[in-house]
Amino acid sequence: MSGDKKPNSSNDAQTTHFGYETVPVAEKAQRVGQVFHSVASKYDVMNDLMSLGTHRLVKRFTVELSGVRAGQRVLDLAGGTGDFTIRFSSLVGPTGEVVLADINASMLRVGRDRLIDKGISQNVMYTQLNAEQLPFAPDTFDCICIAYGLRNVTDKDAALRSMFSVLKPGGRALVLEFSKPRNDLVSKVYDGYSALWPIVGKLVTGDADSYRYLVESIRMHPDQETLKSMMENAGFSDCRFHDVMGGVCAIHVGFKPLTAD
Template sequence: MTIDKNSTTDFGYKQVKTEEKEQLVAGVFHSVAQQYDIMNDLMSFGIHRLWKRFTIDASGARPGNKVLDLAGGTGDLTAKFSKIVGANGQVVLADINSSMLNVGRDKLRDLGVVGNVDYVQANAQALPFEDNTFDIVTIAFGLRNVTDKDEALRSIYRVLKPGGRLLVLEFSKPEHELLNKVYDFYSFNILPKMGDIVAKDGDSYEYLAESIRMHPDQETLKAMMETAGFEQTSYHNLTGGIVALHKGFKF
């Protein structure tokens, strides 16, 4: 992909040169990697575990499947998929950020998750896999950080097998205005302070809150998936739409 050196894109609420966003996002996740799991539990009150369990249940994963856990970070989904697909299956934990990938690898090995898991540093916009490789691709809380989401969706579509499915678990647009106001207050007043205390980096968590607001809403993301080629697209709102699970198939 050739990037116009004059083009800009969002980095939270800021506009930055498109060619710079990847490195800026990398800086965020290099900074928060070591405290990422602790912060996930704190800032979601542990509910992220239920969102991920719902995603696993919706995946239809079964023994022998080949699964790509894209932007898989510290490997929560990979650990669960590893048990489901078994010795004849394979899970690839892929992340663009080396710090997150290293934390994920260490965590999963400490948990005894070995044998059917591979680790790959990869950019979602240019996945280093052959066409028609995976039965399932998941991307959980990662798509909003990708510079070109449309290109990433096309890349994912390419590496899925015919009949395969994509699941996108991501923060989205709350369904009710009162919930939206409460969520905004929490995101911009409490979350950065929590990040400052626990991860020693309030700025990164301020970016993460802003990136959620800049991410496409439920219907927009559904349309983007369809433009990339996915069929039978749908989404399910979780926790009042704070999070949504989008699903689409390649036929």
């Protein structure tokens, strides 16, 4: 297993990536926080614009892969505006529970307001937390889902280990994240298209820098195989991934073994 704050950081142990920039480890969470404070109110609109609406289908498929049933406890990590919590809340029903968690207060506020406006309150809790140190007892959740969030975590290995710890034996973790397209043509088209995001971001939110970070952070994120091995290193078993749109995104699934090795 990799040491703390090293595998995803640059060669210098005290620095890490923030898009293409190299920043001190202690500064990354704050810089990412600024990005999401800035985009929180227009986050859903921008998602629809950048993905041309396809993010809804990808999220739908991710929920199908979760296998969540009535009465289960689910952690929607980096849940932001609550897209997954809405779906999970209906699946777990009144006997289950969903915890919508995000490190960013602005995103969490947008998510909480949105859920309350939809009348979803009976089985949802809200927590502001750092994914690297989840403040829950071990073996708490049947399913943990982190969608488009792991990329922004400073120490991804620590986050995966923390997720593994709070997952119940037999429970599963899902990581939905941008990944590496398999096909060169898809890759080139995608690169060209994503280069437009800062311009669209500037027009819609008045903030091009946040979307420049988004594009850069996607490029710096580990590919499918690397993330799978990171999950295995964290202790997950039966890890697999589903490429979405030719690898533009990938959904990784891993299970906590029923018995400790």
